[in-house]
Every structure is written in structure tokens, then in C-alpha cells.
Amino acid sequence: MNDKFLKLDQEKRDRIINAAMQEFAEQGYDKASTNKIVKQAGIGKGMLFYYFENKQTLYHYLLDYGLDMALDKILNEIDTSDRDFIERMYKIVEQKLEIFKKYPDMIVFIGTFMLSDQSNIPDRIVNKYEELQKKGLEKAYKNIDYSLFREDLDVEKVFKLIEWTIDGYQNEIKARFHNQKFSEIDLDPYRQEFYDYLAILKRVYYQ
Amino acid sequence: MNDKFLKLDQEKRDRIINAAMQEFAEQGYDKASTNKIVKQAGIGKGMLFYYFENKQTLYHYLLDYGLDMALDKILNEIDTSDRDFIERMYKIVEQKLEIFKKYPDMIVFIGTFMLSDQSNIPDRIVNKYEELQKKGLEKAYKNIDYSLFREDLDVEKVFKLIEWTIDGYQNEIKARFHNQKFSEIDLDPYRQEFYDYLAILKRVYYQ
DNA sequence: AATAGTATTGACCACATTGGTCGACTGTGT
DNA sequence: ACACAGTCGACCAATGTGGTCAATACTATT
Numbered sequence: 178m179n180d181k182f183l184k185l186d187q188e189k190r191d192r193i194i195n196a197a198m199q200e201f202a203e204q205g206y207d208k209a210s211t212n213k214i215v216k217q218a219g220i221g222k223g224m225l226f227y228y229f230e231n232k233q234t235l236y237h238y239l240l241d242y243g244l245d246m247a248l249d250k251i252l253n254e255i256d257t258s259d260r261d262f263i264e265r266m267y268k269i270v271e272q273k274l275e276i277f278k279k280y281p282d283m284i285v286f287i288g289t290f291m292l293s294d295q296s297n298i299p300d301r302i303v304n305k306y307e308e309l310q311k312k313g314l315e316k317a318y319k320n321i322d323y324s325l326f327r328e329d330l331d332v333e334k335v336f337k338l339i340e341w342t343i344d345g346y347q348n349e350i351k352a353r354f355h356n357q358k359f360s361e362i363d364l365d366p367y368r369q370e371f372y373d374y375l376a377i378l379k380r381v382y383y384q
Numbered sequence: 385m386n387d388k389f390l391k392l393d394q395e396k397r398d399r400i401i402n403a404a405m406q407e408f409a410e411q412g413y414d415k416a417s418t419n420k421i422v423k424q425a426g427i428g429k430g431m432l433f434y435y436f437e438n439k440q441t442l443y444h445y446l447l448d449y450g451l452d453m454a455l456d457k458i459l460n461e462i463d464t465s466d467r468d469f470i471e472r473m474y475k476i477v478e479q480k481l482e483i484f485k486k487y488p489d490m491i492v493f494i495g496t497f498m499l500s501d502q503s504n505i506p507d508r509i510v511n512k513y514e515e516l517q518k519k520g521l522e523k524a525y526k527n528i529d530y531s532l533f534r535e536d537l538d539v540e541k542v543f544k545l546i547e548w549t550i551d552g553y554q555n556e557i558k559a560r561f562h563n564q565k566f567s568e569i570d571l572d573p574y575r576q577e578f579y580d581y582l583a584i585l586k587r588v589y590y591q
Numbered sequence: 592a593a594t595a596g597t598a599t600t601g602a603c604c605a606c607a608t609t610g611g612t613c614g615a616c617t618g619t620g621t
Numbered sequence: 622a623c624a625c626a627g628t629c630g631a632c633c634a635a636t637g638t639g640g641t642c643a644a645t646a647c648t649a650t651t
Contacts, residue, residue, distance in 0.1 A: 220628080223629055345548020348548075352499070374544075377537060382588060
């Protein structure tokens with residue numbers, strides 16, 4: 178990547194980032210097509226290779242960008258002084274949603290990277306990813322108030338159960354709007370619905 | 385598909401079915417490669433088109449086969465006289481696991497079909513799929529004993545919460561054994577672990 | 592052993608798509 | 622009028638596509 182790309186107006190830059198993330202997320206690195214990316218981004222083929230040396234450079238740039246964003250916009254926003262586990266999970270979902278509005282495929286893109294073969298990825302990026310994981314665990318579990326939970330339950334297992342439940346809700350929402358553009362959906366009713374579910378979780382898992 | 389394929393010994397037939405389901409599940413119909421399928425199945429290119437007229441016929445056969453199996457091996461095995469919702473969910477997971485042992489990609493294959501564009505699929509198959517959905521709802525929710533649940537909760541929401549939790553556990557297991565062959569894993573310890581989680585669900589959602 | 596018929600292979604085909612290049616063109620500022 | 626950064630898409634060799642088919646290997650019957 179070169180400074181030409183950075184000097185683009187944000188709208189065009191984001192169009193390219195989103196097109197590329199979508200393609201890489203759906204197809205993986207090898208099968209992702211630069212032709213599809215430029216078409217989706219609405220730019221000429223030449224421009225992509227004017228901004229980025231080659232396909233690999235583009236991929237690494239997106240990883241860098243995505244990992245930075247996950248660190249800054251999700252983890253650094255989590256307030257570990259709130260000792261309520263479910264509230265903290267709720268905050269994480271909210272932050273993910275914020276990112277989702279601007280970069281609808283970023284979460285999935287980073288997710289697929291986490292499961293992919295990382296042997297050809299530069300150390301710098303792998304290190305950043307490992308830092309993210311470490312910080313993620315910290316932000317999720319540090320300073321949680323165990324006394325909120327029912328005493329007859331294994332709290333570690335309850336953590337898992339709550340996480341799975343929230344993941345399930347997110348998947349449900351994604352499936353529900355499978356074909357629609359997320360930016361055109363009013364999310365407030367679903368935020369309310371989500372909060373209803375969290376209230377149940379608190380009622381059953383907390384004492 | 386012709387009778388030549390049906391007359392194959394089961395081992396070879398299953399090798400081809402599994403190879404094809406894996407490829408279609410991972411890549412979708414268009415991007416799935418018949419070359420990759422024959423390579424994975426360990427047969428010559430010619431044989432695939434000796435058994436099946438073309439790629440599309442193969443795909444439709446797999447859908448037929450998979451939908452039939454889901455109906456016979458999962459839904460028809462569910463005992464609706466057991467009125468315990470969590471137990472019934474447990475049975476469904478067990479049946480899925482049985483299929484998984486023999487056809488590791490079938491569940492995902494059918495799952496991707498459910499989300500895909502079905503406009504070019506023959507009516508016969510679409511009908512079978514719709515029957516599966518209808519029967520699925522019936523088998524999952526009919527004759528459930530509502531009185532088992534805590535009275536201060538919205539039971540419909542609790543259904544959802546329990547389903548998401550179980551899905552989450554399944555995803556966790558899949559991620560845990562991401563690269564290993566499922567057939568080589570002793571699943572009994574995980575069945576126990578799963579039952580521990582279900583016990584918690586019963587304790588918190590039932591009265 | 593000879594024959595017939597079936598099962599199996601992989602080189603081969605025309606075509607589509609790939610990552611990447613480059614000469615032509617546009618627009619802007621001086 | 623000139624320079625120059627930005628933009629495009631036709632083009633390239635390479636690879637991969639679904640599908641064919643002549644050549645073989647195998648099996649059973651005579």
C-alpha cells in the first residue's frame with residue numbers, strides 16, 4: 178500500500194476496503210478475485226495495483242486495518258470497572274455493531290483470518306493478532322464480580338453459556354436479514370429485543 | 385444419476401458422496417470443482433460423469449439424499465411423547481452426530497442449501513425441503529410441557545435462548561477440532577460435558 | 592483361450608477466469 | 622501549452638473449468 182491510497186477521500190477508500198474485505202471473507206485469500214473486488218468497488222482494475230503492490234499487500238493491509246480497529250474500537254472501549262459480566266458482553270456487541278455499520282464484513286473477515294492458516298503472514302501482523310487475543314481475554318473476564326452469579330452454578334461454564342447465547346442471537350439477526358443491506362435497517366427495535374433476552378439471562382444466571 | 389452408481393459398494397459410494405458434499409458445502413454450487421471432487425474421492429474424472437449426467441445432476445442427487453436422511457435419521461427418530469424440551473433438543477443433537485460420523489459434511493451441506501438461492505432447484509426437491517422444515521417445527525415444539533419452565537419467563541424466548549446455547553456448544557466443538565478428523569475423536573467425554581451444560585440449562589430455566 | 596461387455600482412466604478440448612501490466616486518456620494546476 | 626498525478630480497461634500468459642472419448646483393464650461366459 179502507498180500514500181496514494183491514504184490520500185483518497187474516505188468514501189472511496191471505504192468502498193475499496195469493504196469490497197476487498199467482503200471478497201476475502203467469502204472466498205479466502207487464494208480464491209478471492211481482484212477482478213471481483215474492483216468491480217464491486219467501482220474502480221478500474223489498474224487502480225487497485227496503483228494503490229497496492231499486489232494482492233498479498235492488499236490482504237495484509239486489510240488485516241492490519243481490521244486488527245487495529247478491533248483493538249481500538251472494541252477492546253479499548255470496554256470499561257472493566259463495570260463488574261457485571263452480562264453488561265460487559267452487551268457492550269462488546271454494541272461496539273461490534275458500530276464497526277458493522279461502517280464495515281459490514283470486517284468482523285467476519287477477521288474471524289475467518291483467525292481460523293485460517295497463518296504460516297505466510299508477516300510476524301508483525303501475527304503479533305498484533307496475538308496481542309488482540311490476549312487483550313480480549315483480559316477485557317472480557319478481568320475484574321468480573323462473581324458474587325452476582327447464583328452460587329449453585331459453575332461460573333466458568335456459565336460464562337460459556339452466556340457467550341454462546343449471545344453469539345446465537347447475533348447469528349439469528351444475521352440470518353434474519355440475510356439479503357438486506359444492514360445500513361438500511363433500523364436497529365433500535367432489535368437492540369430492545371436483545372436487551373429483553375439479556376434481562377432473562379440476568380434473571381436466570383444471577384442471584 | 386444412474387443405477388451404475390447405486391450398484392457401487394457402499395464404501396466407494398460414500399467416498400464420492402462425502403467428497404462432493406464437502407466441495408459443494410465449502411464452495412457453493414458454482415465454484416465447486418468437479419476436478420477437486422474426483423481427486424478427493426480417489427476416482428478418475430470419467431467415472432463421475434459415468435455415474436452422473438453432469439454437475440447439476442450430481443448436486444440434485446446429493447440434495448435428495450441429504451434431505452431424505454435428515455428426515456429419516458433425525459426427525460423421524462424424535463420422540464414427541466417425551467415432553468421435556470431440553471431433552472428433545474439433546475436428542476436432535478445426538479441424531480445429527482450419528483449422521484456426522486458417516487457423512488461429516490452433510491449437515492453443513494444442507495445448511496448452506498437452506499440459505500442459498502433456490503430458484504433453479506426442481507420443485508420436487510424444494511417441496512421435500514419445505515416438508516422437512518414443517519416437520520422440523522412440529523417435532524421440535526409439539527407437545528412440549530410448558531409447566532416445566534419457570535413461570536416468570538417468556539417461554540417462547542426461552543426456547544430461543546436454549547437453541548442458541550446448544551448451537552453455540554456445537555460451534556465450539558467444531559472450532560475445537562478444526563483440523564482433526566472427527567471419526568478419530570472419542571466423543572464420549574464431550575457428550576458428558578454437553579450433558580453438564582444441559583443440566584445447568586435445566587436448573588436455570590426449569591422450576 | 593477367445594470373446595463380449597462393463598468399469599475405469601486421464602489426456603484432451605474449448606472456454607472462462609486469474610493476477611498483473613501498460614499504453615492511452617482525463618483533469619488539474621501552473 | 623505543458624507537466625504530471627490519477628484513472629481506465631484491453632490485454633497477457635497461466636491456470637482452471639465442465640465435460641468427452643479413445644484406450645485400456647477387468648470379469649464372466651462360452
